[in-house]
Amino acid sequence: MSGAAIELQGVSKRYWKISERSLLRSLVPFGPPNRTQLWALRDVDLRVEPGETVGLIGRNGAGKTTLLRLLAGVTQPTAGTVVTRGRLAPLLSVGVGFHQEMTGRENVYVNGMLLGLTRSEIDARFDDIVEFAELAEFIDTPVKFYSSGMFMRLGFSVAVNSDPDTLLVDEVLAVGDVKFQRRCLDRIRSLSRSGATIFFVSHSMHAVHLTCPRTILVHAGSIEHDGATEAAIGRYHELMAAADDEHQQGPVRVLQRGLLVDGAPVKSIDQASILTYRVRVRFEQAVDGPGIDFRVFTEDGVLAYSMGTTAGERWRRYAPGDEAEVCVIFHSRLGGGGTFRIALDVTDRHRKVLASDPFGPSFYVAPRVGVAGPADLDATIAVDDEIRTNHTWIRLDGSQPTNLARGRDSA
Amino acid sequence: MPESPVLRLDSRPESLREWLGGMWRHRAVLMALASKDFRVRYKRASLGAFWAVAVPVLQAAVLGFVFSRVGKFGTGSRYSYAVYVLAGMAVWAYVSVAVTSATTSIVDASSLTDKVWFPRAVLAVVPAVSNLVTLAISVVVVVVAMPLFAEPFTVRLFLLVPGVVLAVTFTGALGLLLGGLYVYFRDLKFMVQAVVLVWLYVTPIAYPPSALGSAGPWLDFNPLTGIVGMFQRAAVDAPVPSTRAVVVSVVATLLLTVLAVTVHRRHDRLFVDML
Numbered sequence: 001m002s003g004a005a006i007e008l009q010g011v012s013k014r015y016w017k018i019s020e021r022s023l024l025r026s027l028v029p030f031g032p033p034n035r036t037q038l039w040a041l042r043d044v045d046l047r048v049e050p051g052e053t054v055g056l057i058g059r060n061g062a063g064k065t066t067l068l069r070l071l072a073g074v075t076q077p078t079a080g081t082v083v084t085r086g087r088l089a090p091l092l093s094v095g096v097g098f099h100q101e102m103t104g105r106e107n108v109y110v111n112g113m114l115l116g117l118t119r120s121e122i123d124a125r126f127d128d129i130v131e132f133a134e135l136a137e138f139i140d141t142p143v144k145f146y147s148s149g150m151f152m153r154l155g156f157s158v159a160v161n162s163d164p165d166t167l168l169v170d171e172v173l174a175v176g177d178v179k180f181q182r183r184c185l186d187r188i189r190s191l192s193r194s195g196a197t198i199f200f201v202s203h204s205m206h207a208v209h210l211t212c213p214r215t216i217l218v219h220a221g222s223i224e225h226d227g228a229t230e231a232a233i234g235r236y237h238e239l240m241a242a243a244d245d246e247h248q249q250g251p252v253r254v255l256q257r258g259l260l261v262d263g264a265p266v267k268s269i270d271q272a273s274i275l276t277y278r279v280r281v282r283f284e285q286a287v288d289g290p291g292i293d294f295r296v297f298t299e300d301g302v303l304a305y306s307m308g309t310t311a312g313e314r315w316r317r318y319a320p321g322d323e324a325e326v327c328v329i330f331h332s333r334l335g336g337g338g339t340f341r342i343a344l345d346v347t348d349r350h351r352k353v354l355a356s357d358p359f360g361p362s363f364y365v366a367p368r369v370g371v372a373g374p375a376d377l378d379a380t381i382a383v384d385d386e387i388r389t390n391h392t393w394i395r396l397d398g399s400q401p402t403n404l405a406r407g408r409d410s411a
Numbered sequence: 412m413p414e415s416p417v418l419r420l421d422s423r424p425e426s427l428r429e430w431l432g433g434m435w436r437h438r439a440v441l442m443a444l445a446s447k448d449f450r451v452r453y454k455r456a457s458l459g460a461f462w463a464v465a466v467p468v469l470q471a472a473v474l475g476f477v478f479s480r481v482g483k484f485g486t487g488s489r490y491s492y493a494v495y496v497l498a499g500m501a502v503w504a505y506v507s508v509a510v511t512s513a514t515t516s517i518v519d520a521s522s523l524t525d526k527v528w529f530p531r532a533v534l535a536v537v538p539a540v541s542n543l544v545t546l547a548i549s550v551v552v553v554v555v556a557m558p559l560f561a562e563p564f565t566v567r568l569f570l571l572v573p574g575v576v577l578a579v580t581f582t583g584a585l586g587l588l589l590g591g592l593y594v595y596f597r598d599l600k601f602m603v604q605a606v607v608l609v610w611l612y613v614t615p616i617a618y619p620p621s622a623l624g625s626a627g628p629w630l631d632f633n634p635l636t637g638i639v640g641m642f643q644r645a646a647v648d649a650p651v652p653s654t655r656a657v658v659v660s661v662v663a664t665l666l667l668t669v670l671a672v673t674v675h676r677r678h679d680r681l682f683v684d685m686l
Contacts, residue, residue, distance in 0.1 A: 015684055016684075069525065069683065070420065072526065072527060072528060073418050073680070074524060074525055074526065074527065074528045074680065074683050075680050075681065075683050075684055076420045076421070076422065076680040076681065077420060077421060077422055078422055079422055080421065081419060081420065081421040082418075082419070082420040083417065083418070083419045083420075084417070084418045085416075085417050085418075086416070087416065088418075090526045099447060099451055101451045101454045101455070102447060102451060102454075106447065106450075109443065110443050110447055113440045113443050114440060114523070114527050114529060115527065118439065119439065
């Protein structure tokens, strides 16, 4: 194979947003136009070499889906050229193209053919497909009796077993249990090692960070960033925060927010940082002793941490028009890492919420080796006289631990 | 592994060669989808494909009964009126069912088509292929009915060959065109339903063209008159179809094919934008 796996040159894609399209309406030559144009992509250049694993991130409507559709060849560009080399398999989300009345076996064949396999190629891969999907006992059952997890496992299994040169992974991993997700990621990595090009689209910055060394950030139809994943994620969070800053009303207004480490704004940090969240608010009415509630959420919206001032504390009295600066200082010890979002409420002294700022800045914390989950409990594990802390094994008598001697876990 | 394919896309429509090549490479997909289509349709019915034949036969019986009472066609003719209606209904059932389902085929498959590419035309041709099974069964029913109504097997039976070819091409082309247009014009589904309803009566299926008197020759401009006539003529010695009707059928089929292929060649990768 010569040349890039994927090459886009000056690619633009225009959609027509159609308000009302009927046969009658389109036959009438005059009257107001019933369609408006919408550029989903504008002058995009992109080159991906064979074997690369590339993340694709961006807000909803930024152009990710259009880019994927162009790569999959289901739509053609309005301008520019798209060249893809090699067999390409989209990871169909939740068994797309499966027919409810047909059995798993029949669906595997139809699906495989749609991905460009011949009947004999499917015959050869059939056992692998069924085994990977863990559906051996249900393969002759109509798929309408499948759970959504089984559905997606089968769809995924057909795609990864089709030996694609390029795999388009579009947020499919959101479904399925954790065990299967892990196996999917493992399989994607092994495909990648054997030379396949992987295009990984996700809203989970964590998954992108773990999977892709290079990430493309699409924003408003253009490539905003193409390069190191950390920087792409940082820029993504900036864009997200900027978009959230729009309408707010009420007795207290948030004027300014900043997430700082050592006085400089950050988006992406390690485990050993001390962060300062600084918020400037203005009171539109008199507030007698305001309180603050500070919360940190994980990407999935799970509360990771919460802390607030206590009811009845009287700090100061603010008159309408007064401004105040709130500072929250905290540690970045967020164990397994990932993306976190800050929420902050301003309350009165009876803890009635005066202003809620649920979409504060997001930040990415690099995971700590060997730790998962938002809390870092700093656990220590002992097996007989060998003890494992977060990072190392030690031995009570000070001698060399056996597993270090074997060269394992020397991190 | 075979030589890896290179796909190059720009704003230009596909050339005819590229389009035909794409269709050819996806012939296995066409067959797989057609066989899936057929099996799925009757999967839950205990009598299965029997219904595919029973319904048109019943329709033929009702139409035949009504028309023979109203128009007194059956009486005194040299051929079996019952076989005449049955033969006409066999093609009609095929054309109407296949065209109706082809119309919505591309839109109905939108969950599939926005993920993986194969020529969308495949979807619109599937009904013309999958319904061939029921057409074949219907033809067998006609052939079985012939001796029962004292119709001899003659060399005219070979008319079935060009008849089937023409019927399939016409149906495929019309379905292809309507399937493509329906992506853009969603009124089309109801228009097709309405037209099919009328079409049954303006096609000489339950009556001979001569029954309309001086208006009869106008039926020749209905492209189905020639196609239906070939099936009827194969079964019974009726004075159909006229040469003009056959010419109209052939010309209409060719025209539809060119039109349908052009629409798909130009819009194949644009349909998804409208779904």
